[in-house]
Amino acid sequence: MSVTLQSPEREPVDFVQMLAKVCLVTFLVSLGVIVIYPLIWMALNGFKSNSEIFGNPFALPTSFTIGNYISAWNQGIRNYIATSIIVTLGSAICTVLVSAWTAYGLTRSSLPGKPYFVGIVLGGLMLSPTVAVIPLVRMMQDLGLYNTYWALIILYTAFRIPFTTFLIRAYMLGLPRDLDEAAIMDGATEGQIFWKVILPLCKPILVSCVILHVLFAWNEYLFAMIFTSGADLQTLPVGLTSIMAKHGTNYAIVFAAMTLSALPIVIVFFAAQRFFIRGLAEGIGK
C-alpha cells in the first residue's frame, strides 16, 4: 500500500492497531463464550443422566438420548406451552389492536384535548405492576377472573397498552397527512380511514409491536405466578418453577424442561430479529 511508502513511522502504528484488533476480537469472543456457554451447558445437561450431572460439569453427555426431554415434555411442559401460547397470542392481539385504535385517536382523529390524553396513556409507563399486584388480586377475585386465562390476558394488555401505543403513535405521526386528506375528500369516515388507509400502512410497526409483546408475555412471571394457581393454567415460567419443586432431585429433567422453555423464544427472536430491532429503534426516537 502507498501508505508505507509515504511514512516509515506508519509501521509501528499498524502494529499497535493490529494488537488492538486482536485484543478486541479476543475480548468479544471471551464475552461471547461467557454468554453462550451456560446456555449450551443447560441444553447438554438435558441429555445427561442424573449421575453424569454430578460428575465433571464440563464433560459431554455419554450419549445424546432425548429421554429427559420427552419426560419433561410429558410431565407438564406440553401444558405450560399451550397455556403460554394462548395467553401470549391472546394478549398480543388485544394489545396491538387496542393500541392501534388509541394511537389513531391520539394522532389523527378530531379528539379534543389530545395532549392530556397522551399524558394519561404514557403516564402508565411509569406505573409498575409490582405496586399494583395486591389490589389486583382482590379485583380479579371480585371479577371472578382469578385463575383464568382472562386475568393474564387483560392484565398483560392493560399494562402493555402505554408502551405499544407509544410506538404506534410515533409511527403514525410520521405518516403523511395528505393520505387522510385525500380520503376525506373522497368522503371516507374516520373509521374507514383507520381500517383502509392507516392500519395497512402501519403494518411494519404492528409486526414489531407483536414481537415485542410476545417476548414480554412469554417470559412474564409475577402476574402469571400470582393470578394462576392450577397446574393446567400455569404459563411456562411458573410451570418451570413447579417442575423444579416437583423434580428437585432429578436435575436432568429440570435442565431439559428449561431448555424446552427457552428454545421457542430464542427461535422467535432469531426469526424476527429485524422487526424487534426496528421496534426498539422506533421507540428510541427517530
Add this chain to the structure above:
Amino acid sequence: MTVVKHDYKGEAAAIGFTLQRKAGNDQTSPLSGLLSFRWVLVAFVLILWFVYYPIIDNFIVSTKNQDIFTGETAFVGLDNYRRLQSDPIVWTAILNNTLYAVISIVFQVFGAFVLAALIEGLDNERWRRFWRAVYFIPSAISITVTGLLFYFIYQPDIGLLDSFLTQIGLGNWSRAWLGEEHTAIYAIIAMSQWQGFGYSTLLFGIAIQKIPRELYDAAIMDGAGTWRRLWNITMPLTREMTGLMVIVTITGAFQVFNEVMVMTAGGPNNSSQVLGTWLYQQGFIENDFGYGAAVATVIFVITLLTGFAQLWYTRKRRVHL
C-alpha cells in the same frame, strides 16, 4: 410491564422522547370530537381500571390490616408505615436494591455503552449484527429460566462456577454462592448483568447508528483517532440515551423480583431480600396485605421519583438541543 427488567428498558427509554413530539393539529367540531373519543375508550377503561386505580387502592389497603381469607379489616392509619421504619429487612431490601442499581449502572449502562461502541466500530456489518445478536440472546430468555440456570451454576456440587474456579487453581474461592449471606445478593446481581447487558448494548448500538456517518468521516479527515472519536462524537451524541438508561436502570433495580424469587426467595436468612420479594413475602406468604401494600408504596414512591427525574431530564435535554 416492568418486572421483566429488560423489557422495561426499551419502554422507559421511550417515555422521554415522546414529549419531544408535537401533537397533531386539532380542527374540532364538538360532536365529531366526542365521537372520536371511541378510539381511545377501550384503552382508557383498561388503563384507568387496571393500571391507575390499583395504585390508589394500594394506598387504601396499606392503611388497613386485613386478612384475605377471613376478609376482616381494621383501619390502622399509618401504622404499617411506622412498622416499615423499624423493620430491619426493609432496610436490607433497600440496600440490596441500591446495590442492584449501582452495579447495573456500571455494567449495563457504561459497560454496555463501551461494548456497543466497540461493536459498531467493527468494519463488517455481518459481524456487527452477529455480536449484537449473540449478546442479546440471554435477554430473550425468561428470567425464570436464566435464574434457575444460574441457581444450578452456583451450586457447589453440580455447578459450573466452583468447578471452574478449582480448575484454574482458585479452588479455595469456591463456595455455595447462593447459600451464604454475604454472597447471595451479589451472585444474583451477577446473573442479572449476564442476562441484561446485551439488551442495553443493543439499545446503545441503535443510538450510535443514528449518529450521522459524516461526523466520523470529518473527524477522520481531521486526524482524530478512535478514542478521540469515541470521546468527542459518540459520547456526547448518545448522552441523552445514557442519561435515560441510568434512570431506567435505577427504576428497574427497585422493581427487581423475578430472579431473586427464583434463585433464593430472599434467603438465606433474608440477606438477599429486595423490596419486591419482601412485598410478596409479607402480602402473599404471611397474608399481611396491609403491610405488603405499605412496602409496595415504598416501591411506588421511588419509581415515581425516578420517573419524574426522567421527565425532567428529557425536558432539559430538549431545551439544549
